Amino acid sequence: MDSSLRKKNEQHHHAGIDKVFYETLFQKLFSDTCTVRFWDGEEKKFGEGESRFKLIMNAPIPKADIIADPSLAFGEAYMHKLLEIEGNVQEVIESLYHNRGSFLRQGHLYHKALKKISNNIKKSRENIEHHYDIGNDFYKLWLDDTMTYSCGYFKSKEDTLTQAQKNKVDLILKKLHLKEGLTLLDIGCGWGELILAAARKYKVKALGVTLSAGQFEAVQKRIEEEHLGDLLEVQLIDYRKIKGRTFDRIVSVGMLEHVGKNRLHEYFSQINQMLTDGGLSLLHCITGIHESEGGTNSWINRYIFPGGYIPSIQELVGNISKEEFHLIDVESLRRHYGKTLEHWAANFEKALPEIQKNKEESFIRMWRLYLNSCAASFNSGNIDLHQFVFTKDTNDNLPWCRDCIYLP
DSSP states (O other): OOHHHHHHHHHHHHHHHHHHHHHHHHHTTOSSOEEEEOTTSOEEEESSSSOSEEEEESSOOOHHHHHHOHHHHHHHHHHTTSEEEESOHHHHHHHHHHOTTSTTTSSOSSBOOOTTOOOOHHHHHHHHHHHHTTOHHHHHTTSOTTOOOSOOOOSSTTOOHHHHHHHHHHHHHHHTTOOTTOEEEEETOTTSHHHHHHHHHHOOEEEEEESOHHHHHHHHHHHHHTTOTTTEEEEESOGGGOOSOOEEEEEEESOGGGTOGGGHHHHHHHHHHHEEEEEEEEEEEEEEOSSSSOBBOHHHHHHTOTTOOBOBHHHHHHHHHHTTEEEEEEEEOHHHHHHHHHHHHHHHHHTHHHHTTTSOHHHHHHHHHHHHHHHHHHHTTSEEEEEEEEEESOOTTSOSSSHHHHOO
16 A cells, blocks of 8 residues: 555544544533534534534544643634634533533633742733733724723613613722712723712722723823813822822722732732721622632633633632621622623624724634633623622721612
């Protein structure tokens, strides 16, 4: 047998083995019936009844990669068109997450963070620049009018995304029990909506800090346009570099996920140093719920949020207790974040003609997968979103009940 024929036979043999591996994999991968079209054109249905979606495998994904890190393997395969989806991307991923018996669901989605990941000040700036300095124009295409890039708060299913984001800011400001003359620090202030609203409504003096140059410039511009320079300031600085200042209120929305496991204690220690006696702090962040330790999704860590880490509820409460803060309120907004992400994903698709003018196909597929997989993850309860409110020492001047927060 000549070498070329032998090579073809070997390739055919290995392709057959690959297909057996995938057939076994797909047999119990999803909670819904699906169809898979393999690279040789053969289609096979997995499950009973009508297929809800179809997966198209344009080429085999190495088995070793899937076994070693399924999230990274499938994420990269989708980005580079080795794997395509006919159907709703979010529903496909939800079907995966809802199948509790899938090997992908058994501790492989969010790995424990490696100890070598350490977000010092230099690394933190680089990580933030990677994600947030893609360009304000990109985010404007699919965020709401307030340019708020965190979980909204839907008082009703009919709320627009803009209304939900205003609801969220209003909810946070009520939980902070603000009044004129108090000082407020916003760590990771984004595009400034929270500090602007706090100054407008409560006349507090607020400082917003960010590591994103694009956000810094945008917030400065908004402060000038609204003539709030006597109440507001923004700095392009790491919160750990704030020295010699204390605040009556400290808030952080969607920033702690960038801190890293080994730096969680540093965050709470710094809050303790900067918060006045009797002061109040609100932490709004994504939380892991499955283990005493949180984790990181390797695909998201590589392509979306370098250095990211989702802390567990236990870790956060433990750190709050360690600093001898008084935890006075905890609330889950999981379903609200799922709905927020669904809005973002829909806006992203509507803006596709504009996005395609400046971004490559792999970038577009990467962001589509990111937004849809996060929506699926919250909807399925794979991860959560909590707001923690705590005080430094006791504060008996706060209201006894939550009426002032939730009642009109």
